[in-house]
Every structure is written in structure tokens, then in C-alpha cells.
Amino acid sequence: MYHEKLDVWQRSCELSVRIYRETDNVKDWGFRNQITRSSLSVPSNIAEGIEKPTAKDKQKFLYIAKGSLAELKTQFIIGEKINYIPQEITKECKQEIEVIDFMLTRLISSISGKG
Structure with a gap:
């Protein structure tokens, strides 16, 4: 599988x-x-989207993955504020979320022919 x-x-x-x-x-x-459901949604939607036959369908699922990343980032912020997740872990994971988001943006652009 390509994904x-x-x-x-x-x-x-x-x-x-x-x-x-x-x-x-x-x-x-x-x-x-x-x-954990939000975190699972990201690679799952990337996989599903990339395996779709049309650019429109691919992009739809990649945008869903981006939405799940935004949800995940929000949950880290709240998790840190309520002392469920240590500050350092939140910082590291938020940085990785930003990298993945950037990569998804570039992938979406390449599928649409704008990248």
C-alpha cells in the first residue's frame, strides 16, 4: 500500500x-x-485518503486528518492545563503536530497540482 x-x-x-x-x-x-481517538484518526485518514481514486476524494480525507490534528493540539493544550499531560510532553507533541500539519498541507497542494 502506497500510504x-x-x-x-x-x-x-x-x-x-x-x-x-x-x-x-x-x-x-x-x-x-x-x-487517543484523535491521534488514531490522523494516520487512518491519511491512509484512506491516499488510497482513494480521485484527487477530490484524496483531499477530502487529508483535510479530515488536518482537522484531527487541530483537535489533537487542542486536547494537548487542555491536558496540560488540567495537569494530565506534562508541559514538556505537550511542547514536544505540539511541535510534531505542526510538522505533520505542514507535511499534510504540502501533500494536499501536490495533489491539487498547486505544489
Whole structure:
């Protein structure tokens, strides 16, 4: 499958694994469930989108992945404020979210022929 060769997919998978590990001790099941679901959504939508036959469908799912990244970043900000996630972990993960977002933007542009 082509998506497995994409750096953006690989990085988003690594981020999702890290989030599962970093939030394993969070006792608030609702928060932990939401942040891990958001993190899973990113590589899942990249994979689904890249395997679609049309540029329009590819872009649709890549934009969904970008939305999940925004959701994930928000959850890190809130998680830090309520002392569920340490500041350093939040900082590192937010930086990786920004990198993945940039990579997705470039991928979307390349699919639309604007990149």
C-alpha cells in the first residue's frame, strides 16, 4: 500500500503510538479515549485518503486528518492545563503536530497540482 511509504503517515503513526504511551496513566477515561481517538484518526485518514481514486476524494480525507490534528493540539493544550499531560510532553507533541500539519498541507497542494 502506497500510504505506508509516506513520511507524513509514518510520523503520524509514531505520534499516535507516543500518545497512547504518554496517556496510559491518565485516569480520566473520557479524556484519554478522546485524545487517543484523535491521534488514531490522523494516520487512518491519511491512509484512506491516499488510497482513494480521485484527487477530490484524496483531499477530502487529508483535510479530515488536518482537522484531527487541530483537535489533537487542542486536547494537548487542555491536558496540560488540567495537569494530565506534562508541559514538556505537550511542547514536544505540539511541535510534531505542526510538522505533520505542514507535511499534510504540502501533500494536499501536490495533489491539487498547486505544489
